[in-house]
Amino acid sequence: MDRPLPPALSPIAQQLSESSIRTIANFGMTQADVIPLWFGESDIPTPDFIRQAAAHGLEQGDTRYTPNNGIPALRTALAEYQNRLYDQQFDQHNIVVTVSGTNAVMLAAQTCISAGDKVVVITPVFPTLFAVPQLLGAKVEQLQLSQNGHRFELDLDALFHAAKDAKAIVINSPNNPTGWCATKEQIEAICEFARRENVWVISDEVYARHTYEGDSAPSFCTFMRESDPIIVCNSFSKAWCMTGWRLGWLTLPRAITPTITKLIEFNVSCAPGFVQAGGLAAITQGERFIEQTRERFLTARDMVAQALSDIPGVTLYDMPATFYAFVKIDGLAANSQAYILRMIEEAKVGVAPGEAFGLGGSEHLRICYGCDLAVLATALERIRDFLLTHRPE
Structure with a gap:
């Protein structure tokens, strides 16, 4: 017979909110052909010169x-x-x-x-x-x-x-x-x-x-x-x-x-x-690598602006840094998960819920544009169509 957990769990740990970003991602990863723009990372692999340095360390027994x-x-x-x-x-x-x-x-x-x-x-x-x-x-x-x-x-x-x-x-x-x-x-x-x-x-x-x-x-x-x-x-x-x-x-x-x-x-x-x-x-x-990735992200940022800046009821904020677009959707519920889950199912693209980021995040979506430019073009087309045809209820 299973016994209940001991009663002395930390109340702080118990009351900590689960990450709604991870909730969205966990669902999205069960769906086929979804473009994932929910996590804060690019799809660029770690450059070879870094991997080789670590591999050399392993070969030398640096463990x-x-x-x-x-x-x-x-x-x-x-x-x-x-x-x-x-x-x-x-x-x-x-x-x-x-x-x-x-x-x-x-x-x-x-x-x-x-x-x-x-x-x-x-x-x-x-x-x-x-x-x-x-x-x-x-x-x-x-x-x-x-x-x-x-x-x-x-x-x-x-x-x-x-x-x-x-x-x-x-x-x-x-x-x-x-x-x-x-x-x-x-x-x-x-x-x-x-x-x-x-x-x-x-x-x-x-x-x-x-x-x-x-x-x-x-x-x-x-x-x-x-x-x-x-x-x-x-x-x-x-x-x-x-x-x-x-x-x-x-x-x-x-x-x-x-x-x-x-x-x-x-x-x-x-x-x-x-x-x-x-x-x-x-x-x-790594300086040249940083320059190259920044150039790609700059192109990606311009693609986001072109795709999303003119949609009625949508505010795309200036993007002076990072590889994120933060988008306000008029009328979006304080809990945007239902809207994003529908986006995943129907548009086959997933983003992060703004409310995960604390005060000021509600009614927003975060889009990570650090992915391959061809993939991003497809994702933005899907997001644009979804935002134009699916107003928050």
Whole structure:
């Protein structure tokens, strides 16, 4: 006879919402001939020079424990990479290697957030960024980006008012799902606020290289000082198409590196050596690859704009960065899953529900346009026809 589960499960874990993106994907993957635009990854394979570097590591037997905070060669390369982009003077002691960008966010949060703390999260945003503070017992307050025509904007006065008594601000720029980017002036102002009010900033910048103006989006790395309460989270997943490798990093003041290193020991121990070998190749040899993928995504972005910008009752927001289109559908229910499931069944294309991304996401759909251009053309034709013929009930 099956016994019931013990009663002492964590109430925080039990109350955590299931990802509606995964719900959509799980259904879509059971259907034939569906074009999947729900997950946040491109269909470009990890480039060969990265795979070969990791394979060489395996051949050399690089399968043992590594330093908790990453191999020195990769940490040094990451510091030099960011120094070039942001005119900084980081060294390896400002860098900690993590097992994915998600792990980077968790480690940053565990470093500065305690149960009962107030944390302000700028939304819409990938759900991990408000779920992680919730798992730690924090009181999460979502601050919604404002909408101005076809643009998303951040109201700094509203942010500073909300964060006056907060322990931390969580920001994702360039932003998933909206493509919004904070300006250099806004980032500098947030840095000054953090110093003045002694508020932590956790900045998720995994899409920093997927901007269509300049080599990198404006970054907190540019303005960071050694005494600042700022931690920048990053990942190899997006810029180098390494989603399955689970490799990321943190940029942070040297003084807190020992604390995060201890947390890594008790979370994941270390990132695999052969995976870090692939990351080292990405950082030192990957600029041309980033340029090529950005060119393809720019073409894809233009295709999205041409296909979806003139549909009555549909608002397509500006796309200055990332590889996402965020689309508002007038009259779409707060829970858009039924509408998307119908799209999957009838139009044979699937997207992500906007409500998965917190406040400001309802009545929206997120479309990942990181796929092959011919496939994208077919998907956009199907989405356009569906939106024109299936108004929300």
